[in-house]
Amino acid sequence: MCKEVLATVRPGDIAGKTRRRMVAELIEDLVSTVRRLKAIKAEQATAVRDRGSSLMSRYGVGPDGAARILADVGDVTRFADRNRLASWTGTAPLDASSGEPRHCRTTGPG
DSSP: OOOHHHTTTTOOOOHHHHHHHHHHHHHHHHHHHHHHHHHHHHHHHHHHHHTOOOOOGSSTTHHHHHHHHHHHOOGGSSSSHHHHHHHHHTOSSEOOOSSSSSEEOOOOOO
């Protein structure tokens, strides 16, 4: 759409022509960047699937997130159970209560 709009712009002075050329170059850069990002995301999705992971089937986990989790965690079988994995990732619930009712929080990653 941007290219179509830019095609209708016909500046008459040198400054306008220069601005139009600069905008055209920026649009080409943006189109190229989007194309590269799509290719990277496709590569990530392929790598995650080739690894045999089902992470991308989880709501909210796309190729970027799945690849990051797999890269950070590695082989999950190295953890004795899911609680150890949760503790290692900082997502295990921590008791945050001083009485009743009991409340839990997580430390969160990082």
